[in-house]
Amino acid sequence: MDQRLIILETLLLLDDPEMPSGRTIKQVLDKYSHLKKQERSFIKRILEGCLERRIELDHIINCFSKTKTSKMKPVIRAILRMSVYQLKYMDSIPAPAVCNEAVKLAEKKGFSGLKGFVNGVLRTVARQMDEIEYPDEDMPQGMSVRYSCPEWLVKQLMCEQGSVNTHKILADSLRPSDIYVRTNLSRITPERLAEQLENEGAGCEEAPYLPYALRLKDIDSVSRIRSFGAGLFQIQDIGSMLVTHIAGIKRGDTVFDVCASPGGKSMHALDILDGTGHLYAFDVSEKKVEPILENAARMGGSNYDVRVADATEFHPEYKEKADILIADLPCSGLGVMGRRNDIKYNMTKDKEDSLVTLQRAILVNVSRYVKPGGSMIFSTCTVHRAENEDNVRWILENLPFEAGSMDEYLPEELKCGTSAKGYIQLIPGVHKCDGFFISKFRKKTCCPPKR
Numbered sequence: 001m002d003q004r005l006i007i008l009e010t011l012l013l014l015d016d017p018e019m020p021s022g023r024t025i026k027q028v029l030d031k032y033s034h035l036k037k038q039e040r041s042f043i044k045r046i047l048e049g050c051l052e053r054r055i056e057l058d059h060i061i062n063c064f065s066k067t068k069t070s071k072m073k074p075v076i077r078a079i080l081r082m083s084v085y086q087l088k089y090m091d092s093i094p095a096p097a098v099c100n101e102a103v104k105l106a107e108k109k110g111f112s113g114l115k116g117f118v119n120g121v122l123r124t125v126a127r128q129m130d131e132i133e134y135p136d137e138d139m140p141q142g143m144s145v146r147y148s149c150p151e152w153l154v155k156q157l158m159c160e161q162g163s164v165n166t167h168k169i170l171a172d173s174l175r176p177s178d179i180y181v182r183t184n185l186s187r188i189t190p191e192r193l194a195e196q197l198e199n200e201g202a203g204c205e206e207a208p209y210l211p212y213a214l215r216l217k218d219i220d221s222v223s224r225i226r227s228f229g230a231g232l233f234q235i236q237d238i239g240s241m242l243v244t245h246i247a248g249i250k251r252g253d254t255v256f257d258v259c260a261s262p263g264g265k266s267m268h269a270l271d272i273l274d275g276t277g278h279l280y281a282f283d284v285s286e287k288k289v290e291p292i293l294e295n296a297a298r299m300g301g302s303n304y305d306v307r308v309a310d311a312t313e314f315h316p317e318y319k320e321k322a323d324i325l326i327a328d329l330p331c332s333g334l335g336v337m338g339r340r341n342d343i344k345y346n347m348t349k350d351k352e353d354s355l356v357t358l359q360r361a362i363l364v365n366v367s368r369y370v371k372p373g374g375s376m377i378f379s380t381c382t383v384h385r386a387e388n389e390d391n392v393r394w395i396l397e398n399l400p401f402e403a404g405s406m407d408e409y410l411p412e413e414l415k416c417g418t419s420a421k422g423y424i425q426l427i428p429g430v431h432k433c434d435g436f437f438i439s440k441f442r443k444k445t446c447c448p449p450k451r
Contacts, residue, residue, distance in 0.1 A: 182271075256281075
């Protein structure tokens with residue numbers, strides 16, 4: 001298939017809000033793995049770019065089209081978006097070529113009658129790109145267009161994080177995401193892993209905050225690296241690594257990971273336990289559990305149970321069994337918008353509210369698995385206060401836990417006033433990682449949780 005036709009067909013699939021963008025794009029690239037690296041890179045860049053910049057692309061199109069994008073046929077809208085992205089962000093492709101290929105696509109998809117419309121809009125965009133007017137970037141509408149983020153979400157971020165940090169968060173969501181890996185210390189040192197990766201043609205360098213983390217460079221496909229298949233490292237963001245790092249796991253501990261898929265934190269815990277203690281990793285379905293088992297087999301851990309279990313349902317056999325419980329809960333994902341381009345379009349205020357309700361139901365339930373004196377780590381990958389700081393207050397008021405300082409586990413540059421009180425908010429664009437919220441609690445030796 002023609003590369004642009006592959007892109008068009010995929011964009012039409014991604015019009016469905018239930019279709020996860022990252023997984024869909026990966027499946028498409030895997031399907032066409034026979035294509036050259038340059039061709040796959042072209043497909044990937046335009047697909048991700050059209051998702052990242054959707055609101056801006058529609059703004060540009062609407063400046064020159066009497067028919068607004070919301071009223072267009074999906075095929076024509078997708079053709080215009082992918083073409084405007086090339087005109088705006090890919091200088092290496094001549095404008096006439098972009099326009100001609102768009103016209104061919106319209107004809108291939110049975111819209112010969114709209115070839116003139118497509119050609120006219122795109123040629124006008126190409127001529128007048130530098131004249132396009134944008135709303136004031138200091139106002140929510142302007143930030144919405146500039147960063148392709150829904151205006152309601154921009155307003156929420158500005159209210160909770162301030163204007164400066166909102167600019168940083170949204171700008172960070174549009175830059176290429178770094179690929180970080182965690183060294184499997186039970187098998188290899190970070191120094192030896194770096195040497196091996198270099199020998200395999202995978203460039204790397206030291207990562208911030210954690211001595212066993214590395215940042216990969218110039219990677220087409222991590223799964224093709226031999227040391228990945230050999231279980232010498234786990235792909236994992238720094239913020240995710242910090243969750244398990246802060247937990248303070250010791251050899252011999254019994255560790256629970258209650259929303260464990262795809263298993264990064266569970267594998268980190270197994271690495272620390274190093275054949276001692278026991279890990280229980282749960283998630284809600286066979287589909288969720290499968291990648292945990294795959295990672296465990298690849299990384300070579302031992303003394304673990306991976307099971308299908310709904311975190312809102314109590315299993316009495318696990319009552320007060322955990323020395324450490326990790327609850328990295330379902331959330332709005334606003335800290336990882338740069339990795340999951342569809343989050344900002346599919347999230348709503350009602351969904352956020354329902355997530356808080358779900359989080360608290362899970363916390364009430366899984367808190368009963370923690371031994372008196374044991375620790376619970378509650379974390380999310382969002383920057384939304386209702387899911388983070390508000391939940392910390394709610395835990396302290398409603399569950400038999402007290403805040404536990406995490407400063408002994410943090411590098412100096414991450415210590416702050418809140419970390420001594422048991423929580424830290426990592427902000428993309430401010431910190432050198434995705435947006436993560438991490439909090440730590442110690443279970444009191446008396447007082448059952450309130451019902």
